[in-house]
Amino acid sequence: MKFDILTLFPPMFDGPLTESIIRRAVERGLVNISLHNIRDYATDRHRVVDDAPYGGGDGMVMKVEPLAACIEAVKAERPAARVILTTPRGRRFDHDAARELAGYEELIIVCGRYEGIDERVRDLFVDEEFSIGDFVLTGGELAAMVMVDAVIRFIPGALGSPGSAECDSFADGLLEYPQYTRPVEFRGTRVPDVLLSGNHAEVARWRRQKALELTRRVRPDLLHGAELSGRDRDYLTTLGREEEP
Numbered sequence: 176m177k178f179d180i181l182t183l184f185p186p187m188f189d190g191p192l193t194e195s196i197i198r199r200a201v202e203r204g205l206v207n208i209s210l211h212n213i214r215d216y217a218t219d220r221h222r223v224v225d226d227a228p229y230g231g232g233d234g235m236v237m238k239v240e241p242l243a244a245c246i247e248a249v250k251a252e253r254p255a256a257r258v259i260l261t262t263p264r265g266r267r268f269d270h271d272a273a274r275e276l277a278g279y280e281e282l283i284i285v286c287g288r289y290e291g292i293d294e295r296v297r298d299l300f301v302d303e304e305f306s307i308g309d310f311v312l313t314g315g316e317l318a319a320m321v322m323v324d325a326v327i328r329f330i331p332g333a334l335g336s337p338g339s340a341e342c343d344s345f346a347d348g349l350l351e352y353p354q355y356t357r358p359v360e361f362r363g364t365r366v367p368d369v370l371l372s373g374n375h376a377e378v379a380r381w382r383r384q385k386a387l388e389l390t391r392r393v394r395p396d397l398l399h400g401a402e403l404s405g406r407d408r409d410y411l412t413t414l415g416r417e418e419e420p
Protein backbone atom coordinates (compact mmCIF):
# COMPACT_ATOMS: atom_id res chain seq x y z
CA MET A 176 0.00 0.00 0.00
CA LYS A 177 1.28 3.47 -0.85
CA PHE A 178 0.84 6.59 1.25
CA ASP A 179 1.74 10.04 -0.08
CA ILE A 180 1.67 12.65 2.66
CA LEU A 181 1.51 16.32 1.69
CA THR A 182 2.83 18.55 4.45
CA LEU A 183 4.70 21.75 5.22
CA PHE A 184 6.73 19.90 7.86
CA PRO A 185 8.14 16.60 6.52
CA PRO A 186 10.67 16.22 9.40
CA MET A 187 7.76 15.79 11.83
CA PHE A 188 7.27 12.29 10.42
CA ASP A 189 10.75 11.11 11.42
CA GLY A 190 10.26 8.71 14.30
CA PRO A 191 6.56 7.88 14.26
CA LEU A 192 6.77 6.47 10.74
CA THR A 193 10.33 5.19 10.86
CA GLU A 194 10.27 2.90 13.89
CA SER A 195 8.89 -0.43 15.07
CA ILE A 196 5.98 -2.04 13.17
CA ILE A 197 5.77 0.67 10.51
CA ARG A 198 9.50 0.52 9.81
CA ARG A 199 9.30 -3.27 9.44
CA ALA A 200 6.27 -3.01 7.15
CA VAL A 201 8.22 -0.56 4.97
CA GLU A 202 11.32 -2.77 4.98
CA ARG A 203 9.27 -5.80 3.96
CA GLY A 204 7.83 -3.85 1.05
CA LEU A 205 4.26 -3.99 2.39
CA VAL A 206 4.06 -0.23 2.74
CA ASN A 207 5.59 2.72 0.94
CA ILE A 208 5.40 6.17 2.55
CA SER A 209 6.45 9.28 0.60
CA LEU A 210 6.53 12.77 2.04
CA HIS A 211 5.98 15.82 -0.17
CA ASN A 212 6.78 19.32 0.98
CA ILE A 213 3.94 21.57 -0.16
CA ARG A 214 6.31 24.56 -0.04
CA ASP A 215 8.30 23.03 -2.91
CA TYR A 216 5.27 23.77 -5.11
CA ALA A 217 5.08 27.50 -4.31
CA THR A 218 6.25 29.42 -7.36
CA ASP A 219 6.99 32.89 -6.01
CA ARG A 220 10.40 34.07 -4.89
CA HIS A 221 9.66 33.69 -1.16
CA ARG A 222 7.89 30.34 -1.55
CA VAL A 223 4.77 31.66 0.19
CA VAL A 224 2.14 29.04 1.00
CA ASP A 225 -0.34 31.08 3.07
CA ASP A 226 -2.23 34.34 2.85
CA ALA A 227 -4.76 36.41 4.80
CA PRO A 228 -8.39 35.26 4.60
CA TYR A 229 -10.80 37.11 2.32
CA GLY A 230 -13.38 38.83 4.49
CA GLY A 231 -10.86 39.46 7.24
CA GLY A 232 -10.32 37.66 10.51
CA ASP A 233 -7.47 36.11 12.46
CA GLY A 234 -4.80 33.83 11.12
CA MET A 235 -3.72 32.76 7.67
CA VAL A 236 -5.14 30.33 5.13
CA MET A 237 -3.18 27.83 3.03
CA LYS A 238 -3.17 29.05 -0.55
CA VAL A 239 -4.83 27.01 -3.26
CA GLU A 240 -2.08 27.15 -5.93
CA PRO A 241 0.80 25.35 -4.14
CA LEU A 242 -1.58 22.72 -2.75
CA ALA A 243 -3.21 22.19 -6.15
CA ALA A 244 0.20 21.84 -7.83
CA CYS A 245 1.40 19.41 -5.15
CA ILE A 246 -1.73 17.24 -5.33
CA GLU A 247 -1.65 17.22 -9.13
CA ALA A 248 2.02 16.24 -9.22
CA VAL A 249 1.41 13.28 -6.90
CA LYS A 250 -1.80 12.32 -8.71
CA ALA A 251 0.08 12.27 -12.02
CA GLU A 252 2.09 9.37 -10.55
CA ARG A 253 -0.90 7.77 -8.82
CA PRO A 254 -4.07 8.55 -10.78
CA ALA A 255 -6.18 6.07 -8.80
CA ALA A 256 -5.14 7.35 -5.36
CA ARG A 257 -7.84 8.47 -2.94
CA VAL A 258 -7.25 12.00 -1.68
CA ILE A 259 -7.88 12.41 2.05
CA LEU A 260 -7.96 15.74 3.86
CA THR A 261 -7.29 15.97 7.60
CA THR A 262 -9.75 18.41 9.13
CA PRO A 263 -11.79 18.85 12.31
CA ARG A 264 -14.94 18.91 10.20
CA GLY A 265 -14.34 15.51 8.59
CA ARG A 266 -15.91 12.13 9.26
CA ARG A 267 -14.74 10.77 12.60
CA PHE A 268 -11.76 8.48 11.99
CA ASP A 269 -12.36 5.18 13.81
CA HIS A 270 -11.76 1.44 13.59
CA ASP A 271 -14.12 0.96 10.64
CA ALA A 272 -12.62 3.92 8.77
CA ALA A 273 -9.11 2.51 9.28
CA ARG A 274 -10.19 -0.89 7.94
CA GLU A 275 -11.96 0.77 5.02
CA LEU A 276 -8.92 2.87 4.06
CA ALA A 277 -6.71 -0.22 4.23
CA GLY A 278 -8.74 -1.47 1.26
CA TYR A 279 -7.22 1.21 -1.01
CA GLU A 280 -3.93 0.61 -2.79
CA GLU A 281 -2.95 4.30 -2.71
CA LEU A 282 -3.81 7.15 -0.38
CA ILE A 283 -2.82 10.78 -0.59
CA ILE A 284 -3.16 12.53 2.78
CA VAL A 285 -3.21 16.33 2.89
CA CYS A 286 -2.10 17.99 6.12
CA GLY A 287 -3.56 21.43 6.75
CA ARG A 288 -1.89 24.18 8.80
CA TYR A 289 -2.73 27.71 10.00
CA GLU A 290 -6.49 28.34 9.95
CA GLY A 291 -6.92 25.59 7.37
CA ILE A 292 -6.92 25.40 3.59
CA ASP A 293 -8.61 27.43 0.85
CA GLU A 294 -12.04 25.82 0.39
CA ARG A 295 -11.42 25.31 -3.35
CA VAL A 296 -8.85 22.60 -2.58
CA ARG A 297 -11.68 20.61 -1.00
CA ASP A 298 -14.03 21.26 -3.87
CA LEU A 299 -11.58 20.35 -6.61
CA PHE A 300 -9.35 17.61 -5.25
CA VAL A 301 -10.51 15.95 -2.03
CA ASP A 302 -12.36 12.61 -2.02
CA GLU A 303 -12.92 12.29 1.72
CA GLU A 304 -12.30 14.33 4.87
CA PHE A 305 -11.36 12.82 8.23
CA SER A 306 -11.13 14.18 11.76
CA ILE A 307 -9.33 12.24 14.50
CA GLY A 308 -11.54 13.73 17.22
CA ASP A 309 -13.48 16.71 18.44
CA PHE A 310 -10.52 18.94 19.21
CA VAL A 311 -8.30 21.19 17.15
CA LEU A 312 -4.68 20.30 16.41
CA THR A 313 -2.13 22.84 15.25
CA GLY A 314 -1.76 20.91 12.00
CA GLY A 315 -2.82 17.78 10.14
CA GLU A 316 0.53 16.01 10.57
CA LEU A 317 -0.33 14.26 13.84
CA ALA A 318 -3.72 13.28 12.41
CA ALA A 319 -2.00 11.81 9.33
CA MET A 320 0.40 9.83 11.53
CA VAL A 321 -2.48 8.46 13.59
CA MET A 322 -4.36 7.46 10.47
CA VAL A 323 -1.38 5.84 8.73
CA ASP A 324 -0.52 3.90 11.90
CA ALA A 325 -4.07 2.60 12.35
CA VAL A 326 -4.48 1.72 8.65
CA ILE A 327 -1.18 -0.18 8.47
CA ARG A 328 -2.35 -2.52 11.25
CA PHE A 329 -4.93 -3.88 8.78
CA ILE A 330 -2.43 -4.66 6.03
CA PRO A 331 -1.94 -8.43 5.94
CA GLY A 332 1.52 -9.31 7.29
CA ALA A 333 2.17 -5.92 8.92
CA LEU A 334 1.65 -7.11 12.50
CA GLY A 335 3.84 -9.65 14.25
CA SER A 336 0.89 -11.89 15.12
CA PRO A 337 -1.56 -12.24 12.22
CA GLY A 338 -4.72 -12.35 14.37
CA SER A 339 -3.88 -9.29 16.49
CA ALA A 340 -5.94 -6.72 14.61
CA GLU A 341 -9.00 -8.92 14.66
CA CYS A 342 -8.81 -9.45 18.47
CA ASP A 343 -8.15 -5.84 19.37
CA SER A 344 -10.64 -3.42 20.84
CA PHE A 345 -13.45 -2.43 18.43
CA ALA A 346 -12.90 -5.39 16.08
CA ASP A 347 -16.19 -6.99 17.17
CA GLY A 348 -17.62 -3.82 18.66
CA LEU A 349 -16.29 -4.44 22.17
CA LEU A 350 -13.28 -3.19 24.10
CA GLU A 351 -10.56 -5.74 24.66
CA TYR A 352 -10.43 -7.82 27.86
CA PRO A 353 -7.69 -7.07 30.45
CA GLN A 354 -4.24 -8.50 29.67
CA TYR A 355 -1.60 -9.84 32.11
CA THR A 356 1.93 -11.18 31.86
CA ARG A 357 4.57 -12.37 34.35
CA PRO A 358 4.93 -12.16 37.35
CA VAL A 359 1.85 -13.90 38.72
CA GLU A 360 1.91 -11.66 41.78
CA PHE A 361 2.91 -8.01 42.01
CA ARG A 362 2.54 -5.94 45.20
CA GLY A 363 -0.28 -8.09 46.47
CA THR A 364 -2.26 -8.18 43.22
CA ARG A 365 -2.55 -11.50 41.41
CA VAL A 366 -3.23 -12.56 37.87
CA PRO A 367 -6.75 -14.08 37.79
CA ASP A 368 -6.52 -17.85 38.44
CA VAL A 369 -8.47 -18.75 35.31
CA LEU A 370 -5.64 -17.40 33.13
CA LEU A 371 -3.21 -19.81 34.82
CA SER A 372 -5.56 -22.79 34.57
CA GLY A 373 -4.58 -23.92 31.07
CA ASN A 374 -8.29 -24.43 30.33
CA HIS A 375 -8.67 -22.67 26.97
CA ALA A 376 -12.46 -22.73 26.95
CA GLU A 377 -12.61 -21.17 30.41
CA VAL A 378 -10.01 -18.56 29.44
CA ALA A 379 -12.04 -17.65 26.33
CA ARG A 380 -15.24 -17.40 28.40
CA TRP A 381 -13.56 -15.20 31.03
CA ARG A 382 -12.12 -12.92 28.37
CA ARG A 383 -15.46 -12.53 26.65
CA GLN A 384 -17.19 -11.72 29.92
CA LYS A 385 -14.52 -9.18 30.90
CA ALA A 386 -14.79 -7.55 27.47
CA LEU A 387 -18.56 -7.27 27.96
CA GLU A 388 -18.19 -5.93 31.52
CA LEU A 389 -15.57 -3.39 30.56
CA THR A 390 -17.45 -2.15 27.51
CA ARG A 391 -20.68 -1.87 29.48
CA ARG A 392 -18.89 0.12 32.19
CA VAL A 393 -16.79 2.57 30.16
CA ARG A 394 -18.32 2.61 26.64
CA PRO A 395 -21.94 1.42 26.89
CA ASP A 396 -22.65 3.19 23.56
CA LEU A 397 -20.57 0.52 21.79
CA LEU A 398 -22.89 -2.30 22.89
CA HIS A 399 -25.60 -1.12 20.48
CA GLY A 400 -23.44 -1.90 17.44
CA ALA A 401 -21.58 -4.93 18.88
CA GLU A 402 -21.95 -8.47 17.54
CA LEU A 403 -23.55 -10.17 20.55
CA SER A 404 -24.55 -13.82 20.92
CA GLY A 405 -27.51 -15.00 23.03
CA ARG A 406 -24.99 -15.98 25.70
CA ASP A 407 -23.48 -12.47 25.67
CA ARG A 408 -26.93 -10.94 26.10
CA ASP A 409 -27.71 -13.27 29.01
CA TYR A 410 -24.45 -12.28 30.67
CA LEU A 411 -25.20 -8.57 30.26
CA THR A 412 -28.63 -9.15 31.80
CA THR A 413 -26.98 -10.85 34.78
CA LEU A 414 -24.68 -7.85 35.21
CA GLY A 415 -27.70 -5.55 35.18
CA ARG A 416 -29.43 -7.64 37.84
CA GLU A 417 -26.35 -7.59 40.07
CA GLU A 418 -26.50 -3.81 40.13
CA GLU A 419 -30.18 -3.61 41.09
CA PRO A 420 -30.74 -2.46 44.68
Ligand code: SAM
Pocket residue numbers: 260261262263264285286287288289290291292305306307308309310311312313314315316318
Ligand atom coordinates in the same frame (compact mmCIF):
# COMPACT_ATOMS: atom_id res chain seq x y z
N1 SAM B 1 -9.65 26.76 11.68
C1 SAM B 1 -9.87 25.35 11.66
C2 SAM B 1 -11.18 25.00 12.33
O1 SAM B 1 -11.60 25.74 13.20
O2 SAM B 1 -11.79 23.98 11.99
C3 SAM B 1 -8.75 24.61 12.38
C4 SAM B 1 -7.46 24.62 11.64
S1 SAM B 1 -6.22 23.70 12.45
C5 SAM B 1 -5.48 24.89 13.49
C6 SAM B 1 -5.01 23.42 11.21
C7 SAM B 1 -5.08 22.07 10.54
O3 SAM B 1 -4.91 21.04 11.50
C8 SAM B 1 -6.37 21.72 9.84
O4 SAM B 1 -6.43 22.30 8.56
C9 SAM B 1 -6.30 20.20 9.78
O5 SAM B 1 -5.51 19.77 8.68
C10 SAM B 1 -5.56 19.88 11.07
N2 SAM B 1 -6.47 19.43 12.15
C11 SAM B 1 -6.79 20.13 13.25
N3 SAM B 1 -7.60 19.43 14.05
C12 SAM B 1 -7.80 18.24 13.45
C13 SAM B 1 -8.57 17.08 13.79
N4 SAM B 1 -9.29 17.02 14.88
N5 SAM B 1 -8.52 16.04 12.94
C14 SAM B 1 -7.81 16.08 11.79
N6 SAM B 1 -7.07 17.16 11.42
C15 SAM B 1 -7.08 18.23 12.24
